[in-house]
Amino acid sequence: MLLEVDLEKRFPGFGSRVKFTLTSSRCGVFGPSGSGKSTLMNMLAGLVDPDRGFIRLNGKTLFDSDRKINLPPEKRKVGVVFQHAHLFPHMNVRKNLYYGMKRRRSGGGDIDPGQLIAVLQLERLLDRRVTRLSGGEKQRVALGRTILACPDLILMDEPLTGLDGQLKYQIIPHLQRVFNEFSIPILFISHSLHEMRMMTDDVLVMHEGAVARQLTTEELARAEACTTGGGYINLLELDVDRDHGDLLSYRWGEVELMVVKSHAAPEGGRFSLSSRDILLFKKHPEAASARNMLACTVRNTYTTEWLVGVELDCRGNSLIAEIVPQSVHELDIRPGAEVVAVMKASAINRLY
Ligand SMILES: Nc1ncnc2c1ncn2[C@@H]1O[C@H](COP(=O)(O)OP(=O)(O)OP(=O)(O)O)[C@@H](O)[C@H]1O
Numbered sequence: 277m278l279l280e281v282d283l284e285k286r287f288p289g290f291g292s293r294v295k296f297t298l299t300s301s302r303c304g305v306f307g308p309s310g311s312g313k314s315t316l317m318n319m320l321a322g323l324v325d326p327d328r329g330f331i332r333l334n335g336k337t338l339f340d341s342d343r344k345i346n347l348p349p350e351k352r353k354v355g356v357v358f359q360h361a362h363l364f365p366h367m368n369v370r371k372n373l374y375y376g377m378k379r380r381r382s383g384g385g386d387i388d389p390g391q392l393i394a395v396l397q398l399e400r401l402l403d404r405r406v407t408r409l410s411g412g413e414k415q416r417v418a419l420g421r422t423i424l425a426c427p428d429l430i431l432m433d434e435p436l437t438g439l440d441g442q443l444k445y446q447i448i449p450h451l452q453r454v455f456n457e458f459s460i461p462i463l464f465i466s467h468s469l470h471e472m473r474m475m476t477d478d479v480l481v482m483h484e485g486a487v488a489r490q491l492t493t494e495e496l497a498r499a500e501a502c503t504t505g506g507g508y509i510n511l512l513e514l515d516v517d518r519d520h521g522d523l524l525s526y527r528w529g530e531v532e533l534m535v536v537k538s539h540a541a542p543e544g545g546r547f548s549l550s551s552r553d554i555l556l557f558k559k560h561p562e563a564a565s566a567r568n569m570l571a572c573t574v575r576n577t578y579t580t581e582w583l584v585g586v587e588l589d590c591r592g593n594s595l596i597a598e599i600v601p602q603s604v605h606e607l608d609i610r611p612g613a614e615v616v617a618v619m620k621a622s623a624i625n626r627l628y
Pocket residue numbers: 287288290307308309310311312313314315316467
């Protein structure tokens with residue numbers, strides 16, 4: 277994807293000036309409430325007219341104030357998924373989905389509806405009225421309908437915000453699978469860093485109507501770790517293994533991790549572990565209350581405002597610990613050094 281944007285828009289009391297070029301297929305727009313994320317999305321979709329500037333998608337001009345070009349939304353091949361699903365309430369799931377196909381423009385149309393329905397796991401819901409679906413199911417139908425219109429780009433404006441905890445994270449694997457299978461570029465808008473990290477590779481950070489930074493999602497996660505004070509959050513994909521009474525053991529690639537049962541669930545999923553809940557030892561401790569002790573190799577280090585981030589390789593898995601500079605010196609932390617990472621079973625928490 278190549279998205280080139282240079283736009284200005286003024287509302288009473290708010291001005292937006294955005295200029296960027298995006299080439300990655302999984303991009304995010306991140307920023308606090310009121311920073312102008314939805315305004316940008318609405319201008320890209322053709323729902324709000326910019327005052328000045330241009331939008332080019334894969335070389336095609338969608339808007340250009342100088343050349344007096346302003347394609348209407350239906351001619352842009354830009355799909356939109358909003359926070360609320362906006363389905364047709366009088367239609368069932370199948371009719372809502374196939375409405376998307378009617379909106380296909382010539383030149384598109386190579387997405388197989390059967391395959392999409394299978395990827396979104398909507399087979400059993402096809403004849404159901406959309407008013408009888410859960411929030412997550414409605415979002416899956418809205419996404420399916422948008423994809424069947426074969427857009428060149430999908431804008432997603434906080435698509436998970438209306439969903440509560442578990443449901444929010446349950447839909448993410450569906451979204452990831454859809455983009456892997458059908459290779460449609462996305463622009464994912466959110467103020468949740470966890471969501472951003474799961475859905476995007478590159479991010480525009482908005483501040484007061486402008487693009488303040490453009491960086492990789494991983495760089496953003498590391499930068500935010502400094503500003504929020506909560507540390508870098510490691511996101512771990514774990515498969516449940518065995519029940520040990522109060523603890524559950526999970527497979528993390530070739531490594532076994534113990535998690536307190538009340539923080540987990542008897543199936544696999546995505547877990548979080550703060551870099552600041554990891555202790556590093558030079559040798560394997562003889563006895564410790566912590567249930568997880570992993571032999572690791574240091575890949576690299578980076579400095580943050582107060583701490584040093586230590587990138588670790590745990591038998592092929594990546595983990596980041598943050599320690600004070602003095603410990604780096606005392607433990608002789610450098611690329612290739614062997615250390616033992618120690619974390620409590622209660623420090624690992626299930627996200628979904
Ligand atoms: N149609 C409009 N008329 C007047 N002001 C508007 C209009 N649309 C947006 N704004 C103002 O523009 C600013 C940016 O709004 P926008 O919705 O783009 O922010 P956002 O980053 O998406 O926020 P949130 O995360 O809360 O959705 C806000 O101050 C808002 O009040």
